[in-house]
Amino acid sequence: MFDFESFTLDWYKELFQDTRLLIIVLNTLVIALLSSLISTIIGVLGAIAIYQVKKRQTKNTLLSLNNVLIVSPDVIIGASFLILFTMAGLKLGFYSVLLSHVAFCIPIVVLMVLPKLMEMSPTLIDAARDLGANRLNVLTKVILPFITPGIFAGFFMALTYSLDDFAVTFFVTGNGFTTLSVEIYSLARRGISLNINALSTLLFLFTIILVVIYYFITQRNNKAQIGGIRK
Amino acid sequence: MENKFTRNIYMVPYALWIALFVIAPILLVLYYSFFDIEGNLSLINYQKFFTPVYLKMTLSSFWYAFLITLISLIVAYPTAYLLTKTKHKQLWLLLIIVPSWINLLLKAYAFLGIFGTYGITNSFLEVIGIGSQQILFTDFSFIFVSVYIFIPFMILPIFNSLNELNPTLIDAANDLGASKWTTFRRVIFPLTIDGVKSGCQVVFIPALSLFMLTRLIAGNRVITLGTAIEQHFLVTQDWGMGSTIAVFLIIIMFLFMSFTGTRKRGI
Numbered sequence: 001m002f003d004f005e006s007f008t009l010d011w012y013k014e015l016f017q018d019t020r021l022l023i024i025v026l027n028t029l030v031i032a033l034l035s036s037l038i039s040t041i042i043g044v045l046g047a048i049a050i051y052q053v054k055k056r057q058t059k060n061t062l063l064s065l066n067n068v069l070i071v072s073p074d075v076i077i078g079a080s081f082l083i084l085f086t087m088a089g090l091k092l093g094f095y096s097v098l099l100s101h102v103a104f105c106i107p108i109v110v111l112m113v114l115p116k117l118m119e120m121s122p123t124l125i126d127a128a129r130d131l132g133a134n135r136l137n138v139l140t141k142v143i144l145p146f147i148t149p150g151i152f153a154g155f156f157m158a159l160t161y162s163l164d165d166f167a168v169t170f171f172v173t174g175n176g177f178t179t180l181s182v183e184i185y186s187l188a189r190r191g192i193s194l195n196i197n198a199l200s201t202l203l204f205l206f207t208i209i210l211v212v213i214y215y216f217i218t219q220r221n222n223k224a225q226i227g228g229i230r231k
Numbered sequence: 232m233e234n235k236f237t238r239n240i241y242m243v244p245y246a247l248w249i250a251l252f253v254i255a256p257i258l259l260v261l262y263y264s265f266f267d268i269e270g271n272l273s274l275i276n277y278q279k280f281f282t283p284v285y286l287k288m289t290l291s292s293f294w295y296a297f298l299i300t301l302i303s304l305i306v307a308y309p310t311a312y313l314l315t316k317t318k319h320k321q322l323w324l325l326l327i328i329v330p331s332w333i334n335l336l337l338k339a340y341a342f343l344g345i346f347g348t349y350g351i352t353n354s355f356l357e358v359i360g361i362g363s364q365q366i367l368f369t370d371f372s373f374i375f376v377s378v379y380i381f382i383p384f385m386i387l388p389i390f391n392s393l394n395e396l397n398p399t400l401i402d403a404a405n406d407l408g409a410s411k412w413t414t415f416r417r418v419i420f421p422l423t424i425d426g427v428k429s430g431c432q433v434v435f436i437p438a439l440s441l442f443m444l445t446r447l448i449a450g451n452r453v454i455t456l457g458t459a460i461e462q463h464f465l466v467t468q469d470w471g472m473g474s475t476i477a478v479f480l481i482i483i484m485f486l487f488m489s490f491t492g493t494r495k496r497g498i
Contacts, residue, residue: 042244042245043245046248049245068253071484072481074437074440075442075461076480079461079477084255164335171461184334189447200337203334203337207332
């Protein structure tokens, strides 16, 4: 690394020939996509549930419970999940990592979706009911289309959180299964090697792409809002 | 009647999540803190926590977290202030936030290269004649990298509160003859104290529980509460003691949060 001679793509070549690393990258992507998908579904249901709660106190309790996993440090989340999975007899590996990622992504999705729901006028639902829509129709034809931008924002947030997570995964990953950040950690502890640099560059680019997508989604939301006001 | 039924259907998975992954883990941590390493029910962990070894560790952890929070505040406040004065503030803000989207490990890893024995910093020090120094694995490198990592989280809330500040208030203070310093002390700072508070919250608690940086950057010289928990859970397998430290960390977290005022009241 410190004897610079010329530019080379050798490290990228080495990276793509390392099948073990590629499997880890795939694992990470599968975990991130699955966990953000599941957490988006549960989170949206949860947000609707919170929205429908009428009592102020119950609502606040639910919201503070929702925020517990956001404010508590990763180490505590990781350690307590480790205890939980061991008590439940779940073998540490793919499923424990997936479950914990789903668990800490749900509150983020709820926080992204809830403001959208609050914006929605309750008369919309009443109107739909008056016009004879059943419960399922109200959900699929009225509520979900209205909060779609929030759902997408929540999904992408969950995706980045899941991709980024190191601490929680580190606790619940067990022996056989690793994700990228855990792998980078164990490589970095051994010192610097240039294929991590190549890998970092790729990860960086991937994150930037995600951020740009996220940015455009929120941008479009804002525009849609302004348009809505104009009407 | 029907309405209640629908609500329950929506509520089921979410309530299940709250019960399983929010309440149960905290209770389990509390439960485990009453077991010693052999699995007997005892209060030995709590006794151990109040021995000088653990108290010293807690204090030093506090000290580091305090330093990190203070330095990030000192750097972040003027930066946020300047940001509100720039022309393209959203763009500048975005540029400052981008690093926070990059994986924490990659940033730590980058500093391994920058601060390393043959890294850029040392080559620079050689060129200007100071000679190479041991930078990595010192308190300095730990605090520097932590501050670097936490600064965006400090800038964001401060920027938001400064941005909401009504500029006419500053004009009014000027008109009434306040000096720049008085304006800052009496008008700007009190009105942005909420931003400062929430910034401190987002920095202090994570700084207390850092564990990966202490390994990679500080070379195990700095032991924070987070490192201690990780050590007890994954290295010495003394889950009871680890849980006890976690219980204290949770208590400290709640104390600190109630002390600095409630963050975002609901939505």
